Amino acid sequence: MLVTGQASTEGTASGKVILFGEHAVVYGSPAIAAGLDRGARAVVTRQPSGPSTLRLGDGTVVADASSASDLGRAFSALLEVAPAIPPVHVEARCDLPPGGGLGSSAALAVSIARAAEALARSGEIRPEEGAAIEARVLARAAAWERIFHGNPSGIDATAAAQGGIFRFTRAEGARPITPRHDLVLCVGSTGHPSSTRTTVELIASQHAKDPVLVKRSIDAITSIVGNAVLAIEAGDMRALGDLMNMNQLVLSGLFVSTSELEELCALARSAGALGAKLTGGGGGGCVLALVPPSFRSDGTRDEAREAESAARILDAWRGAEGHYEGFCARIGAGGRSETRGAEGGLS
Template structure:
C-alpha cells in the first residue's frame, strides 16, 4: 500500500420516509438515498503533525474550520479516530469539503460529510476500511454533533437502496410501488438536536405521551411497510399523512411545513409529510408518475419552497454505489 497525494471520498444525502423521532424509542424508520445531492471531501496530509484544517465549498458551504476552536472538536475527533482505525501514525490533514447538500435540513448532511471524510482518508492512505468500521466512525461523529442519534442517517447515507432501520440494523425495504418522491426545502434551517430535546422534554413533562406517540408511530410504520410491500400507494399515502399529523401534534411541524404539505395534497399527492427532525427543513410527497411529480414540485414552489428534488426510490436499486475507493 502507498499513500496518494490526495484522497477523495463521496457520500449522498437521504430522507426519512417515516418513523423519524420514533426510531429513538424503538420503532423502525424507513429512509431512501438521495443521490443527486452529494458531498465530496478531498484530503491531503499536512506538514503540521497535529493540525486539521477544513475548507468548505459548494452551495452548502460553511466558514473555514479553525481546529483550535472548541466548536470544531467533532471534526478533529472524527479525523483522529479514522486515522487510528486505518493504522496511520499521521495526525495532520487538510480537508476540502465540497458540500452539495443543504445544511440543517434533515437531509443527512452531517452524516454524509462524516462518511466522505472517512472514505477520503482511507483513499489517501490507500487502506481498505470495513463497512462496519465506517458506520461506527460515522455514528460516533453523529453522536458528537447531534447528541442522541439513532444511526439511521449513518446507514442511509451509505445505502444504495431504500432501507428499514431498527435497533441499529438496516435491512432492505420492500418497495413494491411505482412511485416518485418529491422533496421540498422550506428554506428554514433547523437543529435535529433541538428537536430531539424538545420532544424528550415534552414526554418528561406529560407522562403517558411517550407511550401514545410510540403506539401511533408503530401503527403508521406497519401500515406504510405493508402498503409498500403490497404495492398499495394509497395506503402508503395515508400513512404519510398520519405521520405528519403525529409530528404536528407534538409540535415538531411549523406553519411553513404545514403549508408545503397542504400544497402537495392539493396538487394530488397521495400523501405528504415533514421529514427529519422537523421545526424546519424539508417535506416530501408521493407522486404517482412524473407529470404529477412536476405538478407537486410547482405547487411546492408556489407555497414557498426554495428548492425541490424528485427521487425514484425503485430505480436506485440498479445504480452502483461508489464507496470512494480507487479502481
C-alpha cells in the same frame, strides 16, 4: 465509494430522506429511510504535521476538540476515533441544503471518514477488510453527528453509507426493503433550517413530563412503520400516501411541525400528492410528497406523466406566498435512486 491515489483519497456519500418513523427511532422504534443520489464528496490529503484542517465552502476550520466551532469539534471527533487519523487537509462539498433534514451532516461525515480511512491505509484496502472499515466509518460519523445532534439515532449515517431503502432500528441496524415499484417523491424546502438536536430535546422534555402521552405517539408511529413496509413491498402507493399523512399528524401532535411544513404538505396534497409529511427532525427543513404512479396499458411505468404530476406539485410550492423550492427524486426498486432537479430547485 472510495477513490484512492498516492497522496490523496476521495470519498462520497448519499443524502437521505426519512420516509417514516423520525423521532420514534430515537426511542428504539423502527424507521424507514432511503438514500438519495445527491450527497457529499471529500478529498483528503496528507499533511506533514498538524493540525488537521477542513475546507468547506468558503471557510476553513481546524480540528480542535475545544473549538468554539461545532464544525471544528466534529471534525476533531471524527479523526480521533481509534485508530486516530494523522494530520490531513480535507476539501469537502455537499450538494444538500444544510438543516434541511436530508442528511447533509452525515453525508459529509461519511465522505470524509471514507477518504480518511483509505488514506491511512495508503489506498490499499483488501476485500476482507471492507466490513471492518465501514464499521469504523460509521463510528467516525457517529462521533461527528453527536457534536451537532446530541443523541442521533444513526439512521442518517447508515443512509449516507449504504443508500437504498431500508428499515432501521438502533438495536438491529438496517434491513433492506425491496419496493415493488419505484417511489417518486417531491422534496420541498421551507427555506428555514431545522435542528435535530433541538427537536429531539423537545420530545425528550415532553417524555420527562408526560411519558404516557409520548409513548402513545411512538406506538402509533411504530404501527405506521410496520404497515408502510407492507405497502412499499406490495406497491400500494395509495395506502402509502395515507400512512404518510397519518405519520405527519402524529408528528404535529409532538409539536415538531411548523406552519410552513404544514403549508407545504397541504399544497402538495391539493396538487395531487397521495400523501405528504415532514422528513427529518422537523422545526423547519423539508417535506416529502408522494407522486401518484402512472402506468401504460402494458403495465410499464409512464414516467412522462409522473413527471407532469411532480411538476404540478413543484409549481404549487413555487407559486405559494413563500415561494418554496423543491426537487423530484425517484427511488428505485433495485436500490438505486436518482434525483432530478427543477428550475429554482435545491442544489
